[in-house]
Amino acid sequence: MFVASHTWLYGTLEQAVDPAKVNSDQKETWPLVLPKGEYNFVTRKGTPVPSATMPQRVRWVCDAKTPPCKLSLLFVRWGGEYSKWMDEQEANDGDWGKYGSPPSDEYMGHVVEKGFKKHPSLHSPEGMPQWELHHVLVASSKDALQIVPQAHMIRAGMKGPRRAAFWMLWPAEWEDFGDPDYACYVERHAMFAAMRACEAAAIRSIFPHPADQYELITSKSWMATLSLHPGVRLPAATLVSKGAVKVNVEAAAENALRALHHIRRLNPFPVEDGDPPAPSAVNKDGVVKGVVKLGWSWENRFVVTFTSPKHLQARLKEMMNQQGCLATYCVVQEWVDFDFEMRQYYLPPPTWPAEHPIQPTMIQCNAWGPSDDSKNVGVSRASFSKLTEAMVLDKWDGDKEAWEMAKEKATSIAQILLAWLLSAEHQPIPSMRLDFMVKRIGPGKARVIFGEYCEQGACVLGWLEGPPTIWRACVDAALR
Incomplete structure (x- = not known):
């Protein structure tokens, strides 16, 4: 279903x-407008809203010949069974903060209120x-595939x-x-086909x-x-x-190691x-320990450890x-x-991109607890806690020199990682989170190993x- 929530009619x-008598805070002073009869007003479920066809108080009116629209925005969002987990994001060390998760109504509401409505370039003086x-x-996923032949129609509806x-x-x-726990997940081929069709429609x-x-x-x-770089x-x-696992798992494991x-x-x-040995002491004489993980997965849910070939x-x-x-396929990676x-x-x-290195806007740290391998695949197996800089220094016996080295090394590695993304998309990213694994290896010394690219959202x-800040950066990029 293709609908508009904020537009000029x-x-x-x-x-x-x-x-002179219109007051933004007093709706009764707003212009009274009868919408043109060609519009269908519906709920997100497609139910008609007859009252919306009656005269409405609206805040803004303009000349019908020149509707002031600099940017048309589109949310491609979940329209199936709504799951409580999408909005029930309590404030804790590992969540999205106060905004809910990206597929949730709550999150998108904040994008509108704090992103679009607050962006100075999207409003007149x-x-x-x-x-x-x-x-x-x-x-x-079938619905997502239906976007492909309709992408140009969607484009035509954007002013x-x-x-x-x-x-x-x-x-x-x-x-x-059809399980609410899997709400908002779309089979990747269907989703990326829909994205590419819309991109081809400008x-x-x-x-x-x-x-x-x-x-x-x-994909991970x-x-x-990149591990050879x-x-x-x-x-x-x-x-x-x-296929290799199905045919001969013993050979697959041996060849992977x-x-x-x-x-x-x-x-x-x-x-x-x-x-100390790098990247781990246990593998100093050959790889015996590591992790197996799936692409297109989040929150450490499909990551498991192994400690021997068997x-x-x-x-x-x-x-x-x-x-x-x-x-x-799955990713098999050595232990760190x-x-x-x-x-x-x-x-x-x-x-x-410019000659001078780009500096991080924000740096945060977090620690993982021991992995509980008794849990099933598909759930996070380790506790998660946020660390302040004071907690980091306490963990490192007050070694500020090692802490500064860790930040410098991570920032240096980041320059290559950000530049590498330009090989897959020529336009610079609005934002990116880069995760690094950090270890103090001696007084004033730190080792930094790259962990993961983390997408916007x-x-x-x-x-x-x-x-x-990220939402407004996205709008900036869209206007360039």
Whole structure:
């Protein structure tokens, strides 16, 4: 279903208007307008709203020949069974803060109120809105595929000279279950086909990212393909196909471990005299411990550890044989010893890429508790806690020199990581969160290993101004 919630409509004034007497805070002073009869007013479920066809008090009116619309915005959002988890996001160390999760009504309401309505470039000096907002509601992966042949029709319904889409769904490698716990998840081929069709119709994907870039980030395939690049400081990783696991899991596990060993041998981490082995002590004589993870998954839900070749075989079978899972491969990655994670948030300026390094807008840290391997695949297996800088220094015996080194190393690695994203999308990203694994390896010394790209819309650990800052950066990018 394609609908508009904020837009300019044609209508007829029911009574004369004296602009000097219009008060924004007093609705009874607003112009009284009868909407043109061609419009159908409906709820999000498609139910008609007859009262909306009657004369309405509206805040803004303009000349019908020149509706002031600089930017047409589109939410592609969930229209199926609504799940309580989408809005029930209590404030805790690992959530999205006070905004709810991106597919939720709550989150999108904040995007409108704190992003679109507060953006200075989307309003006239008098405050008149110069933007509109449309919605496409999908209830299944099949619905998402229906966007493909209708993309040009959607484009025709958007009035602005610039058009940008916010994709408020999550791509997944699962069959559609109809289970509320899987609300908002759309089979990835369907979702990315819909995104690419809209992009081909001149509707830019601005949130989370353009289709090619978003698919690359969320696939996690880069964990393997970038692990040979010495500058990005990634643990060795390889992709293991479902077919290989089905045919001969013993050979799949053996070949995966050999691949990790070879990658690490060709791209060793720098280790000075007195430093502990890198990236872990347990694998100093060969890879025996690591993790198996799926792409298109979030919140550490499909990440499991292995501690031996036999254990890896079991993990591969467990991960690749889940009912309804459509994944064609999993990532096998060597283990990393670290004290905590450092999250760096980057919002490149309009002049980027530039000669000078870009600095993070925000730095946060968090720690993970021990993994509980008794839990089933599909749930987070470790506790999560946020760390302040004071807590980090306490953990590191007050070693400020090591802390500064960690920040400097992460920022240096980030320059390569951000530049690499330009290979998948020529336009600079509005924002990106980069996660690093950090370990103090001696007085004044820290080791930093890259962990993950995190797309726009990922949680911000309660950073209050984080999401509005990101939303406004997306609008800035859409207007460029």
